Amino acid sequence: MNVIFMGTPEFAVPSLSTLAKSTYNVVAVITQPDRPKGRSKTPCPSPVKIKAKELGLEILQPVNVNDEPVIKQLKGYAPDFIVVVAFGQLLSNQIINIPRFKCINIHSSLLPKYRGAAPINWAIIKGETVTGVTSMLMVLKMDAGDIIAQKSTSIFPDENAGELEKRLSFMGAELLLESLDLITTETARYKKQDEKEVTFAPKLKKEDGLISWSEKTQEIHNRIRGVFPAPGAYSFYNKKSTSEAKKRIILLKTHIHEGCGTKESVKPGTIVETATCGIHVATYDGSICITRLQPEGKRAMDAQDFIRGYKIIPQDMFTS
Numbered sequence: 001m002n003v004i005f006m007g008t009p010e011f012a013v014p015s016l017s018t019l020a021k022s023t024y025n026v027v028a029v030i031t032q033p034d035r036p037k038g039r040s041k042t043p044c045p046s047p048v049k050i051k052a053k054e055l056g057l058e059i060l061q062p063v064n065v066n067d068e069p070v071i072k073q074l075k076g077y078a079p080d081f082i083v084v085v086a087f088g089q090l091l092s093n094q095i096i097n098i099p100r101f102k103c104i105n106i107h108s109s110l111l112p113k114y115r116g117a118a119p120i121n122w123a124i125i126k127g128e129t130v131t132g133v134t135s136m137l138m139v140l141k142m143d144a145g146d147i148i149a150q151k152s153t154s155i156f157p158d159e160n161a162g163e164l165e166k167r168l169s170f171m172g173a174e175l176l177l178e179s180l181d182l183i184t185t186e187t188a189r190y191k192k193q194d195e196k197e198v199t200f201a202p203k204l205k206k207e208d209g210l211i212s213w214s215e216k217t218q219e220i221h222n223r224i225r226g227v228f229p230a231p232g233a234y235s236f237y238n239k240k241s242t243s244e245a246k247k248r249i250i251l252l253k254t255h256i257h258e259g260c261g262t263k264e265s266v267k268p269g270t271i272v273e274t275a276t277c278g279i280h281v282a283t284y285d286g287s288i289c290i291t292r293l294q295p296e297g298k299r300a301m302d303a304q305d306f307i308r309g310y311k312i313i314p315q316d317m318f319t320s
Helices: 010-021 047-054 068-076 119-125 161-184 217-226 303-310
Strands: 002-007 025-030 035-037 042-044 081-085 102-107 130-137 147-154 233-238 247-255 271-274 279-282 287-295 317-319
Touching (some): 119 217, 279 303, 287 303
Parallel strands (some): 081 102
Antiparallel strands (some): 102 130, 233 247, 271 279
């Protein structure tokens, strides 16, 4: 069975690796063009391109996969399947109808919940405790095709989006092979998505990481986890004892202690205590402990290093 694989980020790499080791024949890998990265702005290959090179697979990097010359080339591979895992371009109906069997997508949520570009992030931000991966048939409407199969998993209380993404990437790889086998053996049972249950997960913007301390403790903790590693959670630090300009602080890790409360009169964002575990900051309904953070332009550090270096004291403030 000939398969064209389309994918770009690290999330897609386990699926490509698993597919390449299987009985399916990967005839080509389609990934995004090399993009500038870092301060040098040097064009860098995608993780999928790097893996495809290691595997000795043919690689295409079209600016627009829907251009007629690209479509003609894809047809020339005579694929039985096209597999799409976080590719980053919408496919035209012409491409969806190329393979002999189906065009399949692996999506990192339990559809119909969290259609869109950032399902892992929004599942955590919204406080979900269970998520998973879905294989589906591709249609023109984004993430709306019939479901082939799903796998679910718990979201751990302190797990961030980067950690969850890694786990789901391997689950997605397993689900991909299972789904291809179901289709080739004609045992697949397709399930239409319930449009009444649809929710969306749009691409994150920088401002989605700004922390509002007047929210509930769990909501703040979820947002910090959900936007890590990108775009990242941030706040602004103001010292009560000086008039120096506020500093932008990237918040990397927090923890919620059992019974971690504070007086109702304390303004959200106020540092109420510095402890061995970190910096306790007042929230709408209690307080949250910041355990790791990064001043803008500086290295990431544990809370204790920040407390010593910046001489943090109670009544200093984090603001939005």
